[in-house]
Amino acid sequence: MKQKIKLKVNGAPCEVFVEPWKTLLDVLRDEIGFTGVKSGCEEGECGACTVLVDGKAVNSCLMLAPQAQGKEIITIEGVEGEEGLHPLQQAFVEHFAVQCGFCTPGMILSAKALLDKNPHPTEEEVRVALCGNLCRCTGYVKIVEAVLAVSKKGD
């Protein structure tokens, strides 16, 4: 009952062979090895499993593997550039927006999805964009600061 699924992950074409009830989360972690994608609640409420699918933030725990056929996926492993950390990653470090780090991949991807579409968001817009990513450590203040710092740096 396994089926072949072809998708692009962090710029590279991938082919996996899985049962259809596996999720994109399972595929990314277990089949391809991108364990930066975290499993949290597995019901679409915590955002730890957030990845970008064709540029949009999505809970990978709620996408069946076959539904990812032909899609372009970005995980946290694909955010870093050739020259080093992405400005968002750098800002998270500089603003102490990381404590245990479990929410961080999802947070950065949701923030990246926002800034790619809206490079200079208001604080309210940042909070709305991140409202699907829960953090149990930081209280969100530093995370929002980090995202706003990137947006103020300009293009």
Place this chain on the structure above:
Amino acid sequence: MNTAGLGSQWRHPKFEYLEARTVEEACSLLSQYKDKAKLIAGGTDLLVSMRRGKITPLYVINVKTIPNLDYIHYDGDGLRIGALATLSEIESSPLIRDRFPIIADSAHQIGTPQVRNVGTIGGNLCNAAPSADMAPPLIGLGAKAKLKGPKGERAVALEEFFTGPGEPRLQIGEMLIEIQASNPPPHTQGIYLKLPARTAIDLAVVGVAAVVTLDTKGANIVDTKIVLGAVAPTPIRARQAENVIRGKTINDGLIEEAAQIAAEEAKPISDVRGSASYRKEMVKVLTKGAIRQAIASA
């Protein structure tokens, strides 16, 4: 399935996965497999229910593979939204924000950005939760649901589309394909208020949509629809509350009275999100607020 962090109550559903490339194919598969099959679009309700063991389909039919069912069209008659339009597309559509802002606003209040990016209007309505946030505003606009099945197409008033919690009015083999909302009369405005307010993720504890049409002077309420969500087995019209203000001059005392009557028309249950008495009280508060805000912006 990755089991890290899962409680022991999670099921690990297995099923046969099918893809529909056309509406006809989806209908045909539904006719064939009947109540052993479920359609999946965004999956944000279905997969959660399956993991909780509440729904156990043997066949899961992906309809996201049907092209051209995610349109948002507007013409002289009004708005037509394809059932697969995502909540993100709806909340950000300039057309909907400009002409039917209550629809964009209610889509925005569902879930989180991640959920809205894959969740669809069709899914929200066919999941048919009593708290479905798209329902009260669309019912307030007199929207129709276009259904397609083996016997052809038919339109159902959205107000009639819900027969019980989780029970949309779909015959075997039928699929929701479009939502239609006619252009409202001039000086019409609608507001959807949801409790909890401005908190992401949560289902509505109470939802109230108030749509009012004023006369040209803005002094009288020519017509109104007041629709309550999450306080009955289905979304319901608060018809007696409507009668209090319909055809009357705008008057705060009447609005209070209408809000009180709406609270009496509500039939909420007590559950983990709120007691029945709290929900009734909040119906009153939200109805008052929604009517006032709708009047102010009409």
